[in-house]
Amino acid sequence: MNSYPIDSIRDDFPILKSKINNHNLIYFDNAATTQKPRVVIDSLTNFYQNNNANIHRGIHTLAEKATEEFEMTRSVVKNFINASSEKEIIFTKGTTEGINLIASSLSKSFFNEGDEIIISEMEHHSNIVPWQMVAKEKKLKLKTINVSDNGELDLDHFESIINEKTKLVSVVYISNTLGTINPVKKIIDICRENNILNLIDGAQASAHNEIDVKDLGADFFVFSAHKMYGPTGVGIVYGRENILEKMPPYMGGGEMIKDVSFTETTYNDLPYKFEAGTPNIGDVVGFKEAIHYIEKIGKKKIRDYEENLMKYTNSCLSDIDGINIFGTSKKKIGIFSFTCENSHFYDLGLLLDAKGIAVRTGHHCTQPLMSKFNLDGTARLSLALYNTKEEVDFFIESIKKIIKR
């Protein structure tokens, strides 16, 4: 961990200097949303102070500046995930909207009655409900891949539920509840062999893992800026160009058209066909600073640092009598969902908050997974690039005191 500039990284995040209930803030709710570095915060102020105008429509200087800044993010995202073209990068307001966009567009053009969609038991609600809605409307069947007791996808089961009616597989890259890193490349390979479209929910992966959509062979890949140190209200749909070309628009309105008359409308080219209305310009502009920030530190360095911290947290937490951790795969990131034998998870959350420690409590938008493990919910600690061993130590000490009490 020595060459990792943790002190200067922590200085980059103003909020980490906060006091919560007279304690230094220890922010362990990073899977819900990450904190923002000063470069991202400053870029938002800079945009509204110096460059604010609507995009794509004006010929005046400010409109051109705003458009340039906005489109620059598209190009930065394209390089970040190794897409082939900016046409494959669509801005949304988050992962949830991204999956809804794909589900809604495919439902109009792609699915026929009786077709089947496969998701998994560990999906976030945003990768369950949109498919349920499409399944209901188009009379499709929704199947789920089993999750093993240690929180891994059962790939044999996956292959056993594929048949000639399977049209789409949509799975999470990294589980927000279990922390498991799923073998998505293998899943995609199986999809390709069987001529099935694939969608990867990368919400928890983009801040931690290298993303290379070409190497993965992904048809669709979705993620949110706010889970990778960027602003809220911005998300990305990556879609393979030849697939997006065939898909009808998601929403109608300004920007997504070429020509409109009362008898007929022709649609804009990619990616604008999927971007109706004024987008979240300022936050999209700020998003590229988050990507630059991650790239400046280096994904590999971040991953190595977080992996060490994850292993350290795992050994400390699993040593405590009365703590049960859900999600014990060897391939995981620093997400720990746990229960404590003598404390309800809400009480745990409140008692930790009294010490300045922010953890998540509840079902983490994965109710079917909770039911599988016979749980109402858990407490969840999730790590990010600015967390430290000292923070983990204070957390462990606090948990031990809570248990003793």
Ligand SMILES: Cc1ncc(COP(=O)(O)O)c(C=O)c1O
């Ligand atoms: C795995 C996963 N998928 C989807 C989402 C939804 O992301 P958003 O709320 O940014 O749309 C989340 C958010 O927690 C998530 O963790």
